[in-house]
Amino acid sequence: xxxxxxxxxxxxxxxxxxxxxxxxxxxxxxxxxxxxxxxxxxxxxxxxxxxxxxxxxxxxxxxxxxxxxxxxxxxxxxxxxxxxxxxxxxxxxxxxxxxxxxxxxxxxxxxxxxxxxxxxxxxxxxxxxxxxxxxxxxxxxxxxxxxxxxxxxxxxxxxxxxxxxxxxxxxxxxxxxxxxxxxxxxxxxxxxxxxxxx
Amino acid sequence: xxxxxxxxxxxxxxxxxxxxxxxxxxxxxxxxxxxxxxxxxxxxxxxxxxxxxxxxxxxxxxxxxxxxxxxxxxxxxxxxxxxxxxxxxxxxxxxxxxxxxxxxxxxxxxxxxxxxxxxxxxxxxxxxxxxxxxxxxxxxxxxxxxxxxxxxxxxxxxxxxxxxxxxxxxxxxxxxxxxxxxxxxxxxxxxxxxxxxx
Numbered sequence: 198x199x200x201x202x203x204x205x206x207x208x209x210x211x212x213x214x215x216x217x218x219x220x221x222x223x224x225x226x227x228x229x230x231x232x233x234x235x236x237x238x239x240x241x242x243x244x245x246x247x248x249x250x251x252x253x254x255x256x257x258x259x260x261x262x263x264x265x266x267x268x269x270x271x272x273x274x275x276x277x278x279x280x281x282x283x284x285x286x287x288x289x290x291x292x293x294x295x296x297x298x299x300x301x302x303x304x305x306x307x308x309x310x311x312x313x314x315x316x317x318x319x320x321x322x323x324x325x326x327x328x329x330x331x332x333x334x335x336x337x338x339x340x341x342x343x344x345x346x347x348x349x350x351x352x353x354x355x356x357x358x359x360x361x362x363x364x365x366x367x368x369x370x371x372x373x374x375x376x377x378x379x380x381x382x383x384x385x386x387x388x389x390x391x392x393x394x395x
Numbered sequence: 396x397x398x399x400x401x402x403x404x405x406x407x408x409x410x411x412x413x414x415x416x417x418x419x420x421x422x423x424x425x426x427x428x429x430x431x432x433x434x435x436x437x438x439x440x441x442x443x444x445x446x447x448x449x450x451x452x453x454x455x456x457x458x459x460x461x462x463x464x465x466x467x468x469x470x471x472x473x474x475x476x477x478x479x480x481x482x483x484x485x486x487x488x489x490x491x492x493x494x495x496x497x498x499x500x501x502x503x504x505x506x507x508x509x510x511x512x513x514x515x516x517x518x519x520x521x522x523x524x525x526x527x528x529x530x531x532x533x534x535x536x537x538x539x540x541x542x543x544x545x546x547x548x549x550x551x552x553x554x555x556x557x558x559x560x561x562x563x564x565x566x567x568x569x570x571x572x573x574x575x576x577x578x579x580x581x582x583x584x585x586x587x588x589x590x591x592x593x
Contacts, residue, residue: 215413215452219558222450230452247445247455252420254413254428257445257453330586347588360417361562361587388528389559390545394590 199374200227201274202267204293205258207235208282211250212360213310217276220367223383224375226274231267232258233293235286251280264292269303273374279311279330279359288316297322301353306373310357310366317341317354326351330359347395365395397572398425399472400465402491403456405433406480409448410558411508415474418565421581422573424472429465430456431491433484449478462490467501471572477509477528477557486514495520499551504571508555508564515539515552524549528557545593563593 203218214230221228232245247255260266267275275296277287287293297320300307309316314329318340327341328349337343347362348355348369355373357366364387372380389395401416412428419426430443445453458464465473473494475485485491495518498505507514512527516538525539526547535541545560546553546567553571555564562585570578587593 210417211413212410212417215409216558218452219408219410219448219450228451250417252417253426254416255455257455330584332584347586359584359586360414361582361585361591364559365588384559386528386530386557387559388545388557390563390592392590392592393559394588 198225198227199273200271201229201276201370201374202272203228203230203276204233204262204278204287205230205248205256206233206283206286207249208251208280208286209248209278210280210283210311210360211252211254211256213278213280213363214250214256216363217278217308217310217367217370220364220371220383224371224379226371226374229260229272230258231260231262233262233287233290251283262290262292264295268296269300269305272305274306274308274370275300276308276370277310277313277316279313281312284312284315287313288319294320304353306353306355306370308355308366308370310363311359314356317356322354325354327354328356328358368395396423396425397471398469399427399474399568399572400470401426401428401474402431402460402476402485403428403446403454404431404481404484405447406449406478406484407446407476408478408481408509408558409450409452409454411476411478411561412448412454414561415476415506415508415565415568418562418569418581422569422577424569424572427458427470428456429458429460431460431485431488449481460490462493466494467498467503470503472504472506472568473498474506474568475508475511475514477511479510482510482513485511486517492518502551504551504553504568506553506564506568508561509557512554515554520552523552525552526554526556566593
């Protein structure tokens with residue numbers, strides 16, 4: 198059974214977080230959410246607080262983000278959602294930057310959506326195809342081959358644009374982890390309108 | 396500023412809840428979530444517990460559901476999301492049934508998505524156009540003019556099908572409460588793929 202870690206912080210875009218997490222669970226991917234605090238936390242021995250999303254929905258993370266327990270030895274996929282403030286917290290976190298490089302080094306999947314793509318830059322990933330929310334395009338286009346595709350795949354790095362591309366992003370991650378049959382199996386009961394292009 | 400109440404319970408489909416709530420907040424609709432317990436709760440003076448969604452995401456509701464404080468005198472829209480267990484709890488709750496009828500009587504909007512449409516039946520709304528998740532179609536089609544449109548509007552009753560129709564459902568609610576310009580303003584930065592049919 199593949200496994201995935203989805204990061205969450207105060208200011209995370211709650212639709213992007215929820216669509217990815219829920220869709221992975223529907224595909225039977227063992228999915229865990231990890232809270233990234235915006236200031237160093239005194240102790241991780243207690244349960245993490247509720248993360249307050251970008252539009253005010255409060256979500257309880259499963260665990261605290263921790264370098265030793267969130268690495269590519271534990272999970273097959275690391276996902277960094279958007280939401281300006283949440284993505285800033287994650288992309289500026291040295292531990293997250295370290296793990297972003299480590300997932301790529303260990304040939305595991307890395308997903309970034311919306312402003313979450315800024316983590317590719319702060320982690321100094323090499324120049325390659327990348328997309329993001331249009332609001333951070335200007336920051337990224339000098340360091341990456343900027344794409345405007347809804348979902349952009351570069352090796353193990355999968356990037357996407359915003360809440361409106363979160364379903365094709367999540368379904369692509371399911372396909373990469375579990376195969377095209379599982380993608381189709383998960384997609385059908387979601388009841389997308391006819392002619393939906395993903 | 397229009398206002399909306401979105402119900403949540405253990406077993407609520409977290410994508411449907413989150414997409415509706417977040418999209419309404421983006422439209423500057425004053426949005427509140429209310430927890431419907433599956434057994435009567437001893438006291439509502441304390442904060443409600445986290446609702447455990449259908450795929451395990453734990454969301455903190457804003458308030459407890461309460462007939463006196465959740466009526467059409469307080470809100471312009473009442474939304475009942477799906478998720479089999481959550482929708483069962485809501486649709487079997489006598490207080491919810493009472494308010495469903497009251498919103499219609501007071502000419503306020505009522506949104507139901509996925510298995511949430513079962514509340515139209517348990518509240519004994521008159522026969523009219525209604526859609527739902529295909530899994531509960533057989534239960535509903537004798538009492539309603541069953542529709543397979545992604546979003547079905549019958550007077551003030553707006554119904555929809557599943558996570559895959561949650562965005563057009565939420566954007567339709569925004570349009571009805573705030574007008575077509577606000578719908579377009581909220582939709583643009585979500586960055587839907589080209590040719591998305593909503």
